[in-house]
Amino acid sequence: MAQADKKLHIGIDLGTSRSSTAADNGEKRWITSYVGWPKDFVAAQVVGKEVLFGDEALENRLSLQICRPLERGIIREGIERSEEAVKAIIRHLVELVSKDSDARIHAVVGVPAESLNINKLAIRKAVSEYVHSLMVVSEPFAVAYGMGQLKNAMVIDIGAGTTDFCIMHGAIPGEDDQRTNLNAGDHIDEQLFSNLSEKYPNATFNINMVRQFKEQYSFVGDIDDEIKVEIPVDGKPVMHDIKDEMRRACESILPALIETTAELIAGFDPEFQAKVKKNIILAGGGSLIRGIDGVLQEALKEYGSCKVTCVDDPLFAGSLGALKLAQDMPASYWETL
Amino acid sequence: MISVLIERRNLRMKSNILRGVFEDNLRVLGRRAAPRWGTGFTLSRKLLLSLCTAVVMVLIHGSFPSHQWFPESQIRAGLLYRQPVGVPDLRGPAGALSGEVFQALTENQEVPLWRLLGMGVKTIMIDPGHGGRDSGAIGTRGTMEKDLVLDIARRLKSKLEVYDDYRVVLTRDEDVQVPLKERVELAQRHQADIFISIHLNYLPQKPINIIETFYFGPSDDVKTSRLAEKENAGSEIGLNNFKEMVEKLNDELRLVESRELAVSIQSSLYNSSRKHGSDIFDYGTKQAPFVVLLGVDVPSVLVELSCLSNVEEEKKLNTESHRENIARYLETGILDYLGRNKGEALYGASR
Ligand SMILES: Nc1ncnc2c1ncn2[C@@H]1O[C@H](COP(=O)(O)OP(=O)(O)OP(=O)(O)O)[C@@H](O)[C@H]1O
């Protein structure tokens, strides 16, 4: 039974490709967002667990029915499984940082801000068994809060499935302050994959390899270095120059990024616009693309002077922000929920 | 001194934000936990009574087969709702008849999580009203509502399909009669994310042309009830569904979303029509007890695109360009609701 006086605050960033979790006991973990169940009895014997997560699930994928719980594609495989997967992964994320289970757990979960904006109830249902009190917030909002950027700021979270935009003006952001588009990491992977398939029709590679190339060499704009990677051709490893393909793939998200940023800002009064433009913050895995802050800042120039920066730790910016929210939240609020 | 002031202001801002987050979450919770009807009893009873009246009207004027009258006590079901546990079984002989409809309407599919997370392929269901022997309204030159709305629905479908993200399904793609119950089932079977029923209005006493958009809810406006009664013909809903109706109604989440969808569509339709010189009036968005909207478990609206009783409008509706325009305005309204028009749409479509 939970002890009333012992509390543990947890912040969770639930992502399509990666999820992270942080608690005020100092624990901080992240996993790739995979969940896998043994395919059959034999597989269960082999892996020795009922359910596997993250890279461990990926490594055992031949024995598992595996999914990325929040991925769009999963829908086809049946709805129940993906609901179960979300539940399992949240539970796992809670357990990763809360070994000490007799504390009351107060958790804030950041989720992608989306258009239909009715996810909160579902998340709440999924985790109510594992935490004592819970709040759900939009992911970019959690990032902003964590950085103390409560007003005159814009956070752009370039994730795997979606890019989420959020304007901060001293209050909790509403619908008009947020946007989402689908030009994010997965989109770059697909572009890079097709660019490479076109240029090297005889080479064999898959989307995971391509993603690794991206995470190692991604860039936009101009760079001096060469980008050479090893891709097997007819079974033999051959070095290929993929600089052009990489640039084109990474830059493919720019038009929508620029346009959405400009449009969202344009909805506010001029004085506020000027302030927000001086404080645009990039977060999410996509903010690691080399040169992206500079290119965005340059592109937005035509709308007036801008300043674009990247968060220090994109992997944990969301979960640490959520944790900060959890800690700052008055106790009476937690008790009511 | 100044820094102290700034500090204070920041603190206040922070605590405002925290309260905002809290209230936001509370509201989500409250939508399920505390029914809206819990407070403001007098008001809710008034709403319920008017809803009830509407239901009765539907029953009387719809194709409900056995003319069973309902005792006063049941009509005052507003009282019943206060003690949901003890709600007497209202299933009379009529109940057996409409058991199937009932199930289609009330089967509780929890909205799947992936969809709530906004990750899903969005399935848009377009419901051209009437069809087959049910022609809907007929203009003075003989133009039939059923044909016009089907044509516009098809145009709308092909427009929305330009965006790869949406699966667009019509409840009918031919001139056939589809009972309302089946339309509801179709929406469920296809797991529609939003549902848009399209109709044309008919105002015999007035020469004017109007646009209005409805989402499900009680109405104490006689005109609206009358319209609902027209559009509901063909359902077999019985009073035994009453409690469920109210519960559904209580699903505020869906209500809020439906209202938003209605507002987007209505403003796009009206603003664009007016810009293009139509002499048309904005009757806004309203709640109305349309059966087809009640049954669908996702944001759903019924649009009365314009008035077939207006002679000028009937002429225009017979031109392809006018129907194409209407489809475009609908498209814009839907995309606005989906939050898409602000940026992404520019890339999705080649306009
Ligand atoms: N160095 C890098 N350069 C470019 N992209 C990267 C880099 N590192 C990670 N990414 C990409 O960032 C994405 C993951 O970012 P993040 O963890 O913020 O996403 P997520 O939160 O899981 O997704 P979403 O926010 O869409 O739910 C992946 O597409 C990943 O390939």
Ligand SMILES: [Mg+2]
């Ligand atoms: Mg994310």
Ligand SMILES: [Zn+2]
């Ligand atoms: Zn009609």
